[in-house]
Amino acid sequence: MALQSRGLSLGQRRAVWAYIFLLVPLAFFITIRFAPTLFAMSVSLFRWDILSPNKPWMGLKNYEALFADPVFWQSLTNTLLYVALSVPLQLVIGLFFALLLQAAAHWRGFFRALYFIPFVTSTVAISWVWRWIYQPSFGPLNKLLALIGLPEQKFLASPDQALASIVVAIVWQALGFYVIIFLAGLEAIPTDFYEAAKIDGARSWEIFRHITLPLLNPTIVFLTVIGTINAIQVFTQVLNMSFQGMGGPLDSTKSLVLFIYQQGFKSFKMGYASAGTVVLFAIILVITIIQLRVTTRRVEY
């Protein structure tokens, strides 16, 4: 074989073999990820009515229609709201519980498992349980409100509260994942720093502010990126928690992915839906690049 020709040094030959092994996952990614992505991009340039054999070329008309569609803008705004609300909440609450867990001397494994259970539970099941919790008149949450003398809330049935209500469910479910990752990050911080700081008489807030937080930076970056991407792609919770999966009331909870799904699979406008996916792809790409640039400042000691 040409690869084993004497022209290549040992190092080069090794590299070649490495690349050959890398080809396997590469082939997988190309067929499962890249090819469909490119295909979706091309579909977005046609009127791709899935039932119809005629799929006329549209150029950028799908995009024009998309940008003129108020529901698209509404779902885009909602999606950004999902990100803006869920990511910081998950980070702060996740870190809070991770710090508590780290301080706990006993039962740590038990608590860790406990917090992680929601994360490995079916999102659909969780969404329906939350839907029940939020039920007007019969839901436990409203019963609780009545018990302490507060007025009944509509939660998922109100255009003003529905999105926030879904965010609570999302945060609750993702919390376990954040706690676990934060714990790993916390445990990777060398104890020498803490000891040195204590000897210097630093208070615990100062230790947290100047040691823990900076050294957790890679963890925070990772979680922010993952959390943002997840929140941009939010779908299952909205589908299951809004009435008939419509993203209502009044489109107030409709996420971009749900919008795309409805256009593609309810109205059969695959071309239009694909244009939506391309826009979503571009948004995720830009946000991720910005986040990586802004947040990966190395902290050296």
Next chain:
Amino acid sequence: MKRVLFVFVAALALVALMTACAAPTPEPTKPPAPAPTQPPAAAPTKAPEPTKAPEPTQAPAPTVAAAPVEIEYWQYFFETKKNLVDQLIVEFQKQNPNIKVVHTTFPYEQYNEKVAASVPAGRGPDVINLFYGWLPLYIDSGYLAPLPEKDFPVATIEKDFIPMVQIAKVDGKYYALPTAVRNLAIFYNKDLWTKAGLDATKPPKTFDELAEAAKKMTKVEGGKMMVAGWRVDLSNQDHNLYREILTRAYGGIPQSDDHKKIQWNATPGGYEAWQFLVDLTAKHKVSEPTIGQDGPTAWLAQQAGMMVSGSFYLGTAKSKATFNWGVFPMPAGPKAQANFGSFWTHGITSKAAKDPAKLAASVKFLQFLTSADVMKKWTPAIGELPARAEVLKDPMFVNDPLLAPFLQTLPVSYASYFVDETADRKALMDAYDAVVLKNADPKKSLDEAVAKVQKLFDDYWAKKK
């Protein structure tokens, strides 16, 4: 060096993949198919057509071809319908031993998706059950084949079937025929009705009387609605109530005859009708959007005294309601009485039409499904009303206290023409929510709904040109 090599290898892999993708995907073959199914139109040379196998030396089969034919029938999952069709298929196969019918059902929510997904794969049903409102979409896309004139003459269809089925006629051809049709009526809880001091022998004749009865049945305790007199639910049937029934009842015509213009707000009557509907929640407070999960659930849980639903709901009500209940006919408005009619209908797919043996078998099956005999079994089992005018006159239906309220208004039942039923419904749901949840101006919200739906129609007709 390394990098160059990598790029080269990656490019090679990519090219290989592209060519693999560009090659025509092989036609998936169905296991027990004696005849080749659905050859793509562009590739006619598909080997020698397997001759219809063994020469029929013995007594020729009574029906279609000699070789056994398998056809596939799809419908959405509705328990009573699935069970009945299973029984009917057994009967049909006894009559036509050479035809085997494979019956597949999908949940209603996924139905269109499943059909859509089957198209690129070149599979799917030969005979399909569709909601009539989806027909324009399925007909325009070429998914359905017109019913053969020799087997289903247009004149005969129009003589034998009730006029509602004509919505399946496009350019003079029928694309689908139903076994049964449905229209709406008021389901009421008799216990709550008498408890509110209402007379069960005197059902409301007008919408105003209906609203009065709803007010009496509504029960509020400590600011909390315990019973809605009339659970208004636009996601269920009440969008139809507005679109086809109330607009006409108040003197409007919902759509222009050529299905190009939405006229809900074209007359003062259209606005009055809308005002009546939103007032039930916003002003009279006989309903709340949050009581019960939805209309039928609230009604079954005795949280609603009344709801609008169809004859198709009779079966569920019979098996699930734990209280005394009844049905009365759709009331009239100040100007007219109208009802909304709809139906699930059977069509033959273009896929089946390409194969003469399958087409013949599909025609047989469709004729069977739309026969008077099947209708007489269908109505008692499902609750839907027979689509043949002559069967409708059968005393067993006319004298049925639960079916009679539906039959009475069948002559004034109209089927709406939809280009996108989901979006059409959602426009009305959103307009209603805007009024009851956000205190929007009813007139303005209706105008917005009309604009949205009009755009759907404009886009649809522009595409057809």
